Amino acid sequence: STLPAVAEELLREIKKTFQQTSHVPDELLLGLKFIFGPSAVPALDLVDQHSVTRVRSPSGRTLYQVLGSSGKLYTCYSSCHFCTCPAFGFSVLQKSESLLCKHILAVYLSEAMGACQELSVSEEQLTNILLAEEEDEG
Amino acid sequence: LCRGGLAERLCRLQNRERSAISFWRHQCISDDKIPSDKSGVLIVKILEIFEECTIQVAICQQLEQSHATLSPKDAVVNAEEPILKVLFTRDTAAHLKSRPQDVIHIYPPWQKLLLHNTDVPVIMNTYFSQKVLLNEHSEAREKTYGLTKMLIRKTIISLAQTFRLDDPDDGLHQESSDNRVASAEQMRNNGDSKQHPLALSAVNDSLLEIVESQGAVGWREVQVQVVIQRVYCLPAREGYRSHIQGNKPLWSNGGMFCRLCLLVQDAYGMFSEVQLQSLCSTDDIEQYCRRWEGKSCCLAGMKILHRTTRGRALGLFSLIDSLWPPVAPVKVHGQSQESEMMTTNLPPPSFCYVLTVQSGEIHVELDEEEQISNLYQPPAVHALKEILRIGGCNKRCSFWAQVLYQRLQTKHNIPIDQREILLFVTDSTLQNAVHGIPKVVAVTVTASCVLGMEIIEAFSAGSQLVFFKDALWGNGRIICVERTVLLLQKPLLCSAAGADLSELPGPVRLDELDSTTQTNSVCALRGTVVGVNESTAFSWPTCNRCGNGKLELCPQDRELLYCNQCSEVVTTPVLKMQLEVFLHCPSRSQSTVKVKVWHEISIALFVLLTMLLFLQTYEVQSVLGKEVGLLNCYVHSVTSHPNCVALEEIVLL
Numbered sequence: 001s002t003l004p005a006v007a008e009e010l011l012r013e014i015k016k017t018f019q020q021t022s023h024v025p026d027e028l029l030l031g032l033k034f035i036f037g038p039s040a041v042p043a044l045d046l047v048d049q050h051s052v053t054r055v056r057s058p059s060g061r062t063l064y065q066v067l068g069s070s071g072k073l074y075t076c077y078s079s080c081h082f083c084t085c086p087a088f089g090f091s092v093l094q095k096s097e098s099l100l101c102k103h104i105l106a107v108y109l110s111e112a113m114g115a116c117q118e119l120s121v122s123e124e125q126l127t128n129i130l131l132a133e134e135e136d137e138g
Numbered sequence: 139l140c141r142g143g144l145a146e147r148l149c150r151l152q153n154r155e156r157s158a159i160s161f162w163r164h165q166c167i168s169d170d171k172i173p174s175d176k177s178g179v180l181i182v183k184i185l186e187i188f189e190e191c192t193i194q195v196a197i198c199q200q201l202e203q204s205h206a207t208l209s210p211k212d213a214v215v216n217a218e219e220p221i222l223k224v225l226f227t228r229d230t231a232a233h234l235k236s237r238p239q240d241v242i243h244i245y246p247p248w249q250k251l252l253l254h255n256t257d258v259p260v261i262m263n264t265y266f267s268q269k270v271l272l273n274e275h276s277e278a279r280e281k282t283y284g285l286t287k288m289l290i291r292k293t294i295i296s297l298a299q300t301f302r303l304d305d306p307d308d309g310l311h312q313e314s315s316d317n318r319v320a321s322a323e324q325m326r327n328n329g330d331s332k333q334h335p336l337a338l339s340a341v342n343d344s345l346l347e348i349v350e351s352q353g354a355v356g357w358r359e360v361q362v363q364v365v366i367q368r369v370y371c372l373p374a375r376e377g378y379r380s381h382i383q384g385n386k387p388l389w390s391n392g393g394m395f396c397r398l399c400l401l402v403q404d405a406y407g408m409f410s411e412v413q414l415q416s417l418c419s420t421d422d423i424e425q426y427c428r429r430w431e432g433k434s435c436c437l438a439g440m441k442i443l444h445r446t447t448r449g450r451a452l453g454l455f456s457l458i459d460s461l462w463p464p465v466a467p468v469k470v471h472g473q474s475q476e477s478e479m480m481t482t483n484l485p486p487p488s489f490c491y492v493l494t495v496q497s498g499e500i501h502v503e504l505d506e507e508e509q510i511s512n513l514y515q516p517p518a519v520h521a522l523k524e525i526l527r528i529g530g531c532n533k534r535c536s537f538w539a540q541v542l543y544q545r546l547q548t549k550h551n552i553p554i555d556q557r558e559i560l561l562f563v564t565d566s567t568l569q570n571a572v573h574g575i576p577k578v579v580a581v582t583v584t585a586s587c588v589l590g591m592e593i594i595e596a597f598s599a600g601s602q603l604v605f606f607k608d609a610l611w612g613n614g615r616i617i618c619v620e621r622t623v624l625l626l627q628k629p630l631l632c633s634a635a636g637a638d639l640s641e642l643p644g645p646v647r648l649d650e651l652d653s654t655t656q657t658n659s660v661c662a663l664r665g666t667v668v669g670v671n672e673s674t675a676f677s678w679p680t681c682n683r684c685g686n687g688k689l690e691l692c693p694q695d696r697e698l699l700y701c702n703q704c705s706e707v708v709t710t711p712v713l714k715m716q717l718e719v720f721l722h723c724p725s726r727s728q729s730t731v732k733v734k735v736w737h738e739i740s741i742a743l744f745v746l747l748t749m750l751l752f753l754q755t756y757e758v759q760s761v762l763g764k765e766v767g768l769l770n771c772y773v774h775s776v777t778s779h780p781n782c783v784a785l786e787e788i789v790l791l
Contacts, residue, residue, distance in 0.1 A: 001293050002223055003190040006260050008301040009253050015303050027249060027263075029148045030155065034227065034249075034262050037192060041145050041152070048143030081297040096294055099191050112303055 007035050007099055015112035024113070039102040042069075046106035053117040057126040064116075065129070066103040074103050075129060159265045162245070163233070166268055178246035180261065182224055184238050188291040194231035196224045201241065224261040234269050241270045254351065341436060343405040346471070349442060349491050361438045364402035364410070365511040367461055368608065369427045370621045371396040371588040372413065396588045398426060401457060401621075402437070403513055407468035409458050409487055412437065413494045423590055424625050432514035440493040447489045452532060453620050454490060457608055460534035462486045466512040517607050522579055523567035531612035539563035541602045542578060542646055542790045543660055545772065559583040562660050563604075566642055577649045578660055579616060581609065587618040596626060601791035646790060648770055651783065652725045659773050660788065665721035665731060667764045674718040674734070679711035687714065721766060726783065733771060734786045
């Protein structure tokens with residue numbers, strides 16, 4: 001498959017350029033739009049608002065929490081591409097129309113530009129975050 | 139949206155782009171002809187199409203301008219033409235309705251992305267694309283195609299594959315990829331519309347960038363500029379043959395095959411070990427050291443052997459540590475290229491790439507007249523007395539020393555190529571030292587330290603002044619291992635006045651035998667003979683030319699002796715006599731001291747002695763009570779129960 005490698009390279013390039021110049025050039029933004037389509041602008045908006053938090057527990061487990069526009073908190077996994085938002089379930093899982101949802105893209109972009117907030121929680125709290133999602137859907 | 143944020147900016151850019159696209163499309167329809175502005179246009183022929191998410195991926199062949207005017211039948215797939223992967227959005231794909239064999243013109247601004255480890259570049263931002271209909275026939279075909287839907291394979295992407303934005307092993311800096319996002323604007327300036335996918339060779343100054351962009355494939359066109367910090371030989375694991383000449387013991391690796399290696403450092407302070415020729419002889423190492431160390435060179439045609447880390451290559455990293463921190467400012471990845479910072483707080487490297495030459499030639503281009511680089515750190519020379527006081531373990535050290543005595547560790551169950559040599563060395567700081575510091579120090583030369591034939595022969599010839607470069611100090615011992623180089627000549631740019639240290643203040647003195655004497659050391663002793671072990675009395679003839687102790691009877695004349703090392707008759711053999719005596723040594727009065735003494739005398743004198751002995755009865759008693767000293771001895775063993783020291787008289791070089 002080509003698209004993931006292209007997406008990864010684009011994100012790497014954004015990280016590298018941002019580290020060197022603290023700026024993301026227009027071509028890379030347009031590249032994001034090209035590859036990720038309608039998710040690009042909303043994802044950047046989430047980055048602008050510092051909506052992404054990396055949650056870490058003492059054992060080293062991590063996950064991401066993204067504050068959506070509706071005020072709802074969505075959870076994104078760090079070990080695979082997964083998000084608890086309905087768009088992910090629909091566009092990515094069901095229709096395979098997108099690589100990522102805007103929240104996962106916001107996670108990558110926040111990492112690339114150092115815009116992640118950090119939160120340390122206990123093992124129990126991290127477990128609860130993961131289990132809470134199940135309760136909601138159940 | 140946030141004011142001044144990235145989202146707002148992209149919105150603006152996107153709106154602009156959208157209007158440009160619709161304007162362009164409108165222009166294409168109304169114009170009927172292909173827009174005249176040809177520069178920057180990418181002409182591709184589609185070979186295969188598939189879909190990933192909503193993006194259409196087309197494997198294409200890039201065509202020359204001239205090919206565009208040929209009919210499809212004539213445009214034969216030419217293997218020489220570069221392959222591209224062109225991405226189209228769903229919207230563009232719907233507009234193009236492309237099929238394999240179609241020729242597409244892609245107008246700027248499009249973007250090119252080079253991925254890691256692949257030769258095939260990716261073309262993005264292909265909004266301004268147009269299918270080219272080459273003749274009437276294809277136009278008609280096009281209309282019919284428009285009615286039938288083509289089935290395009292859709293690839294499902296796995297969710298398990300996440301994106302790695304940086305390299306977790308890399309403590310030094312973040313991921314830096316060597317791809318170029320070249321927009322059509324830049325290419326138009328170059329005035330060359332045909333793009334070669336691979337980067338053209340430009341001299342790079344970062345090993346990491348080159349390594350990570352080229353991967354294991356090899357660096358065909360790129361060159362990297364580095365400084366040669368050290369030159370040494372590593373034993374070659376394959377293809378070694380051992381040469382045993384007569385009865386001469388084979389010194390570790392002497393004359394055997396080895397690999398010339400360079401430890402190089404780039405402008406960012408990163409190290410790499412480059413293994414050059416395979417299977418060279420060890421004799422030229424001194425020359426290479428003198429000509430190459432400290433110089434800048436360009437590496438090309440290299441391939442990555444492996445990447446190693448501190449935990450796996452202690453020897454290599456002890457050498458790297460001795461060169462850290464860098465003596466000149468190094469660049470830091472992630473900073474702007476203009477500002478070179480003095481990196482006082484950079485941690486020592488934790489990984490190192492080992493590279494090798496792809497073909498059999500040396501691909502090191504260096505200008506031997508060039509000045510020594512600022513980054514070069516010559517070995518810091520210390521006196522032996524200072525080295526013995528160094529704290530810590532596994533530290534590389536360099537020193538000049540006089541080699542007094544050498545001993546091959548003969549253990550019969552160890553193969554010849556793994557034998558160790560024990561060298562006993564000293565310098566003026568040890569000879570002049572006060573009580574508490576040994577006068578002579580033992581240096582173990584392991585089999586992995588490659589010695590040139592020149593050095594080995596020099597040891598046999600007499601006491602030598604040797605430069606030990608990058609020997610390893612730890613646990614109170616000095617050992618020569620892989621990457622240690624022993625040189626007879628003075629290397630360039632030696633710090634500290636090595637010559638002064640080597641001037642010994644008179645005849646060499648060894649420590650006297652006492653309660654602290656250890657096994658496998660050398661010492662001097664004096665004492666009184668208290669006993670003789672007659673059963674050990676032994677004499678044998680040796681060759682006066684080469685010292686061979688295993689002479690044979692001449693086949694032609696059984697009265698003559700023959701040396702098969704010299705391949706000649708021995709007319710005047712030297713007689714060696716050996717005897718074990720027990721001494722009482724005041725310096726270690728509690729121990730039984732047993733010394734194997736031996737002497738050489740000529741056969742003529744032996745005959746005379748025998749006659750005298752025949753005439754007079756030889757009494758052991760006459761030997762008792764005799765004063766012996768000062769004898770130089772090698773300590774074979776020291777035992778406490780019984781309290782016994784066994785030594786052998788030696789002759790220093």
